[in-house]
Amino acid sequence: DSLQIQYPFAEPGTTPTRGIYGTDDRIEVKDAEGYEDFVRATVVMVHKSYLVGDSFFKSRTLRDRLSSQFETDKFARDVKFLDQPTLGTCTGFLIAPDILVTAGHCINSMEEANNYYWVLDYTSESEFVQDKYVKIEPENIFEVERVIASKLDDDTVEDYAVLQLTKKTDRTPYRFRTSGKAIVKHPIYTIGSPTGLPLKFATNAVVKDTIPDNFFVTDIDTFPGNSGGPVFNQNGFIEGIHVRGTTVRDAMGYRTSSYIYDPKCNCVKNVKYTKKQTQYGGGEAQTINQIPYWILYKAIYENLEYAIANNLEDRFYSWYAYNWIFNHWYADDKGRLEIVAIENNNRTALETILELTKEELTDEQSRLILNAALNSDTNETLKFLLDSGLLPDAGEDYTYTLLQTLVMNNKFDMAQLFISYGADINAVTNGGDSLLHLAAQTGNKDMVVSLLKMGLSVNSKNYRKKRPEWTAKKNKHKSLSRYLKKVRKGKITV
Structure with missing residues (x-):
């Protein structure tokens, strides 16, 4: 035998x-x-x-x-x-x-x-x-x-x-x-x-x-x-x-x-x-x-965290033997290891972990990972995550969608990337603001023009009955406000 x-x-x-x-x-x-x-x-x-x-x-x-x-x-x-x-x-x-x-x-x-x-x-x-x-x-x-x-x-x-x-x-x-x-x-x-x-x-x-x-x-x-x-x-x-x-x-x-x-x-x-x-x-x-399981979880997590943060590839793959920890409640509680990889610009670890976890990620987990990529400010990481199947509209329980967050933070390139992966451009905030309102708030004319070309309406009103041109004026972007008004009246064609 x-x-x-x-x-x-x-x-x-x-x-x-x-x-x-x-x-x-x-x-x-x-x-x-x-x-x-x-x-x-x-x-x-x-x-x-x-x-x-x-x-x-x-x-x-x-x-x-x-x-x-x-x-x-x-x-x-x-x-x-x-x-x-x-x-x-x-x-x-x-x-x-x-x-x-x-x-x-x-x-x-x-x-x-x-x-x-x-x-x-x-x-x-x-x-x-x-x-x-x-x-x-x-x-x-x-x-x-x-x-x-x-x-x-x-x-x-x-x-x-x-x-x-x-x-x-x-x-x-x-x-x-x-x-x-x-x-x-x-x-x-x-x-x-x-x-x-x-x-x-x-x-x-x-x-x-x-x-x-x-x-x-x-x-x-x-x-x-x-x-x-x-x-x-x-x-x-x-x-x-x-x-x-x-x-x-x-x-x-x-x-x-x-x-x-x-x-x-x-x-x-x-x-x-x-x-x-x-x-x-x-x-x-x-x-x-x-010995108590949570101690073993702690040791495994901290070894992987240390290997990822210090870019110790051999040690990372050694501790990868415990790969069940990636989707374990302990990792959710302490911080997803995909996020540790993003924050430390460790692409090898990120790719390796995500290959294992991507099919089981919840909406909340996906949003947290994408948030980390947004904070890292690199389109390359965001593109990899979106290519891996993370949804650009992840985070249904959040106040703002990821696309809205990008527009509000004046991150035009990232916003365009999300739109190219199918992010919902018609979503509105709890106050009824469209993406055009949010772009007008930043004063970014290029973003405003791009959204208009995508079909967003210059006549859209939020729940206070205010158009994007009013939002631009309120935020002291007078030239953008005048531009939007001319578009609305047909004096300028986008």
Whole structure:
């Protein structure tokens, strides 16, 4: 039988088609070929009290930390990274330029968030001065603006936090699953700060179980400090948030993944798990698409908005995988992305989005998009929209038609364009003013003459019984008023 894999990027809610296990497979992130963007989008939580100046953080080596904890300076050969700093407390990852996700037990309130920085590029290549200070460039140090959402509930086994940073990063955020489930027995990876170490890439793991829906079980190599880190599949999109390491039971009782003192060798060793020892099946990850849907909408929208506004074509097409967002209520509420494209003169994005949305646009949506094009003041964009099928008279609930708006704003070229696409030249305002009245109000004789040639009557009266010549005179366009009067009396032929 063939494996049926559910599409991972469908709208949420729709049906779409910690421990070491055996060998320690953690490697330096610099050696994780092909995953550079993921490393750059992974952040580490550091207590603010560690900062010295504007770019150095106090830290100690893993060797010093474990020696103090276990009161020995002997280590088994499988204990790696002993001379690296242990700066981090938790891990997180970017899902938008200024939005990160972590575990709820790392941050569950703004009061907690105020105690920590989140840093980028904390890797084995970071400068570690005198084995005491880690240098992080100031532009890679971030604070939390607000806690967008958080949950830490043992009963429902929910453990996540979504945080907004005080400034945007320049990193490419992770994409994430919005539909379906992680696939049992499929490869899974994580990047994190185990025991506070510089970011490590953990490989050679699989999804073991996906029941219940809100978390899944893996055999990935993680330690305390990995909490909140990204758990992603071989295609690079997030399946979940690492929240719990494995718990095992042996002669020494229950314990989670980390290090252990072994009296046989009088040394510190890694905790290793076998299937027989594993009580709950492995480490656990909070399923990413089980956090509130509106957060996923927000992240998707903001990534597309950022890509469009900054003309990042590759990023735009990457996030286009979530193209259902274009006609989603969230986009209507925050601002149609077609409008974002128009306002930022991003024709490629506009064409791509409109190709998908044009058949489903409502009258109101069409009007909003055309309004944006009017404000951009480019006939080329307007012509493209009209060629794409948007109706020139869209906006039946508006006080003025688009054509009336153009005439009132003295945009003759655009008005002619709309007329050429069939805009209603006979529509009148709530006060009974014809297009000729509106043109007379501006004093634009060329527009007046053009409308007369199209058949509009110089004798037309509004609901106050006033002709266009009166409107011109009232607005101090005396020569135009005299011209209209002569036309009405037959002294001039148009």
